[in-house]
Amino acid sequence: RLIESPDTTTVLGIRDRALLEFLYATGARVSEAVGLQLIDLDLTEGTAQVMGKGAKQRLVPIGRHAVAALEAYLPIRVEIRGDRPDPGTVFLNARGRGLTRQGMYQIVRKYARTAGIDERSVSPHVLRHSAATHMVEGGGDLRTIQEILGHASISTTQIYTRVSPRHLLEVYVTSHPRSR
Numbered sequence: 598r599l600i601e602s603p604d605t606t607t608v609l610g611i612r613d614r615a616l617l618e619f620l621y622a623t624g625a626r627v628s629e630a631v632g633l634q635l636i637d638l639d640l641t642e643g644t645a646q647v648m649g650k651g652a653k654q655r656l657v658p659i660g661r662h663a664v665a666a667l668e669a670y671l672p673i674r675v676e677i678r679g680d681r682p683d684p685g686t687v688f689l690n691a692r693g694r695g696l697t698r699q700g701m702y703q704i705v706r707k708y709a710r711t712a713g714i715d716e717r718s719v720s721p722h723v724l725r726h727s728a729a730t731h732m733v734e735g736g737g738d739l740r741t742i743q744e745i746l747g748h749a750s751i752s753t754t755q756i757y758t759r760v761s762p763r764h765l766l767e768v769y770v771t772s773h774p775r776s777r
Contacts, residue, residue, distance in 0.1 A: 598712035599705075599719065608673050609691060613704050615663070615670035616688050616696075620705075620721055622663035623647070624728035624746050627698050627721045633687045635671075640664050649747035657745055729754070 600617045604610035620630055629647040637646040643659045659667070667687075678693040686695035696704075701721050709719035725746070732742050743754040770776045 599708050599714060599724075602708040602711040605669070608676055611666075611670050611673055612677065612688065613708065615666040616701065616704060617708065617724070618663035618666040619645075619659065619687075620701075620724040621728050622660040623657045624725045624732075625657065626650075626725060626747075627701050629747075630688065630701060630721070631686070631696060631698055634685050635687055636685070638667065638687065640667060647747070650749075653747065655744065655747050 600614070600621055603613040603617065605614050616630065619625065619633075623629075623645060625633075625645075625647055626649070629649060632648055633645065638659075639645070640659070643661070643664050644656050645659055646654055646656055648654055671687075674687075674689060677689045677691065681693040684693075684695045688696040688701075690696045690700050705719055705721050705724070706716040709716040729742055729746055732745070733739070739751060739754050743751050746754060748754045
Protein backbone atom coordinates (compact mmCIF):
# COMPACT_ATOMS: atom_id res chain seq x y z
CA ARG A 598 0.00 0.00 0.00
CA LEU A 599 2.81 2.38 0.88
CA ILE A 600 4.65 1.99 -2.42
CA GLU A 601 1.47 2.29 -4.46
CA SER A 602 0.13 5.38 -2.66
CA PRO A 603 1.87 8.18 -4.64
CA ASP A 604 -0.31 9.91 -7.24
CA THR A 605 1.56 9.08 -10.42
CA THR A 606 -0.36 11.68 -12.41
CA THR A 607 1.87 14.33 -10.81
CA VAL A 608 5.57 14.95 -11.34
CA LEU A 609 6.41 14.60 -7.63
CA GLY A 610 4.19 11.54 -7.34
CA ILE A 611 6.17 9.87 -10.13
CA ARG A 612 9.40 10.77 -8.33
CA ASP A 613 8.06 9.48 -5.03
CA ARG A 614 6.94 6.17 -6.55
CA ALA A 615 10.43 5.73 -8.04
CA LEU A 616 12.03 6.51 -4.69
CA LEU A 617 9.83 4.10 -2.72
CA GLU A 618 10.27 1.35 -5.32
CA PHE A 619 14.05 1.87 -5.28
CA LEU A 620 14.31 1.78 -1.48
CA TYR A 621 12.25 -1.40 -1.23
CA ALA A 622 13.76 -3.15 -4.26
CA THR A 623 17.36 -2.59 -3.25
CA GLY A 624 17.17 -2.46 0.53
CA ALA A 625 19.33 0.66 0.23
CA ARG A 626 20.15 2.82 3.23
CA VAL A 627 18.82 6.38 3.14
CA SER A 628 22.35 7.74 2.73
CA GLU A 629 22.87 5.42 -0.25
CA ALA A 630 19.67 6.59 -1.95
CA VAL A 631 20.47 10.27 -1.24
CA GLY A 632 23.94 9.86 -2.75
CA LEU A 633 22.85 7.80 -5.75
CA GLN A 634 24.17 9.41 -8.93
CA LEU A 635 22.63 9.12 -12.39
CA ILE A 636 25.81 7.44 -13.59
CA ASP A 637 25.31 4.74 -10.93
CA LEU A 638 22.14 3.41 -12.59
CA ASP A 639 22.08 0.77 -15.29
CA LEU A 640 18.41 0.28 -16.04
CA THR A 641 19.16 -2.04 -18.97
CA GLU A 642 20.91 -4.46 -16.63
CA GLY A 643 18.59 -3.63 -13.71
CA THR A 644 21.41 -2.68 -11.35
CA ALA A 645 22.69 0.25 -9.31
CA GLN A 646 26.14 0.94 -7.93
CA VAL A 647 25.64 2.25 -4.39
CA MET A 648 28.18 3.79 -2.04
CA GLY A 649 27.74 2.13 1.33
CA LYS A 650 29.24 2.54 4.76
CA GLY A 651 32.98 3.00 4.85
CA ALA A 652 32.93 4.26 1.24
CA LYS A 653 32.44 0.67 0.02
CA GLN A 654 30.74 0.36 -3.33
CA ARG A 655 28.48 -2.52 -4.18
CA LEU A 656 26.32 -3.52 -7.10
CA VAL A 657 22.68 -4.17 -6.21
CA PRO A 658 19.85 -5.52 -8.35
CA ILE A 659 16.96 -3.13 -8.81
CA GLY A 660 14.07 -5.32 -9.99
CA ARG A 661 11.54 -4.73 -12.72
CA HIS A 662 9.04 -2.66 -10.70
CA ALA A 663 11.73 -0.22 -9.59
CA VAL A 664 13.23 -0.12 -13.09
CA ALA A 665 9.82 0.76 -14.53
CA ALA A 666 9.29 3.47 -11.89
CA LEU A 667 12.75 4.93 -12.55
CA GLU A 668 12.15 4.85 -16.32
CA ALA A 669 8.97 6.86 -15.73
CA TYR A 670 10.76 9.30 -13.41
CA LEU A 671 14.05 10.04 -15.17
CA PRO A 672 12.54 11.82 -18.23
CA ILE A 673 10.52 14.17 -15.97
CA ARG A 674 13.45 14.75 -13.62
CA VAL A 675 14.42 17.61 -15.96
CA GLU A 676 11.09 19.32 -15.14
CA ILE A 677 11.86 19.15 -11.43
CA ARG A 678 15.39 20.46 -11.94
CA GLY A 679 14.26 23.35 -14.10
CA ASP A 680 17.05 25.67 -15.23
CA ARG A 681 19.24 24.97 -12.19
CA PRO A 682 22.59 23.19 -12.56
CA ASP A 683 22.19 19.43 -12.42
CA PRO A 684 23.45 18.08 -9.08
CA GLY A 685 23.84 14.64 -10.69
CA THR A 686 21.88 12.85 -7.97
CA VAL A 687 18.98 10.67 -9.05
CA PHE A 688 16.42 11.92 -6.56
CA LEU A 689 15.71 15.65 -6.53
CA ASN A 690 13.62 17.73 -4.17
CA ALA A 691 10.86 20.02 -5.44
CA ARG A 692 13.41 22.85 -5.84
CA GLY A 693 15.65 20.80 -8.15
CA ARG A 694 18.39 20.09 -5.64
CA GLY A 695 19.45 16.71 -4.32
CA LEU A 696 16.91 15.17 -1.96
CA THR A 697 18.12 15.08 1.66
CA ARG A 698 17.77 12.38 4.31
CA GLN A 699 15.10 14.47 6.01
CA GLY A 700 13.27 14.87 2.72
CA MET A 701 13.21 11.12 2.22
CA TYR A 702 11.85 10.61 5.74
CA GLN A 703 9.09 13.14 5.05
CA ILE A 704 8.16 11.44 1.78
CA VAL A 705 7.95 7.99 3.39
CA ARG A 706 5.88 9.30 6.30
CA LYS A 707 3.56 11.23 3.95
CA TYR A 708 2.73 8.07 2.02
CA ALA A 709 2.36 6.04 5.19
CA ARG A 710 -0.41 8.47 6.19
CA THR A 711 -1.92 8.28 2.69
CA ALA A 712 -1.89 4.46 2.88
CA GLY A 713 -3.51 4.45 6.33
CA ILE A 714 -0.37 3.22 8.08
CA ASP A 715 0.77 4.68 11.39
CA GLU A 716 3.47 7.07 10.21
CA ARG A 717 5.40 6.68 13.47
CA SER A 718 6.02 3.03 12.59
CA VAL A 719 7.38 3.74 9.10
CA SER A 720 10.72 5.11 7.94
CA PRO A 721 13.02 4.51 4.98
CA HIS A 722 14.82 1.93 7.14
CA VAL A 723 11.57 -0.02 7.46
CA LEU A 724 11.64 -0.46 3.68
CA ARG A 725 15.20 -1.80 3.98
CA HIS A 726 14.12 -4.16 6.76
CA SER A 727 11.06 -5.27 4.76
CA ALA A 728 13.17 -5.97 1.67
CA ALA A 729 15.56 -8.13 3.68
CA THR A 730 12.80 -9.95 5.55
CA HIS A 731 10.89 -10.66 2.34
CA MET A 732 14.05 -11.98 0.65
CA VAL A 733 14.65 -14.33 3.60
CA GLU A 734 11.01 -15.45 3.59
CA GLY A 735 11.25 -15.97 -0.18
CA GLY A 736 14.13 -18.40 0.28
CA GLY A 737 17.10 -16.07 -0.27
CA ASP A 738 20.32 -17.26 1.32
CA LEU A 739 21.82 -15.09 4.04
CA ARG A 740 25.20 -14.68 2.35
CA THR A 741 23.61 -13.20 -0.79
CA ILE A 742 21.31 -10.97 1.23
CA GLN A 743 24.35 -9.81 3.21
CA GLU A 744 25.99 -8.72 -0.07
CA ILE A 745 22.87 -6.95 -1.31
CA LEU A 746 22.47 -5.03 1.96
CA GLY A 747 26.17 -4.27 2.31
CA HIS A 748 26.50 -5.76 5.78
CA ALA A 749 30.10 -6.25 6.89
CA SER A 750 29.10 -9.15 9.15
CA ILE A 751 26.71 -12.03 8.58
CA SER A 752 25.53 -11.62 12.18
CA THR A 753 23.94 -8.29 11.19
CA THR A 754 22.06 -10.02 8.38
CA GLN A 755 20.87 -12.79 10.73
CA ILE A 756 18.52 -10.27 12.36
CA TYR A 757 16.24 -10.86 9.37
CA THR A 758 15.99 -14.61 9.98
CA ARG A 759 13.28 -14.02 12.56
CA VAL A 760 10.39 -14.92 10.32
CA SER A 761 6.72 -14.49 11.01
CA PRO A 762 4.72 -17.29 12.66
CA ARG A 763 2.55 -17.44 9.53
CA HIS A 764 5.62 -18.08 7.36
CA LEU A 765 6.92 -20.70 9.80
CA LEU A 766 3.61 -22.55 9.55
CA GLU A 767 3.62 -22.34 5.73
CA VAL A 768 7.15 -23.75 5.55
CA TYR A 769 6.29 -26.50 8.02
CA VAL A 770 3.13 -27.53 6.16
CA THR A 771 4.81 -27.54 2.75
CA SER A 772 8.11 -29.15 3.72
CA HIS A 773 7.64 -31.49 6.69
CA PRO A 774 6.59 -35.02 5.65
CA ARG A 775 4.38 -35.51 8.74
CA SER A 776 2.61 -32.16 8.58
CA ARG A 777 -0.24 -33.43 6.45
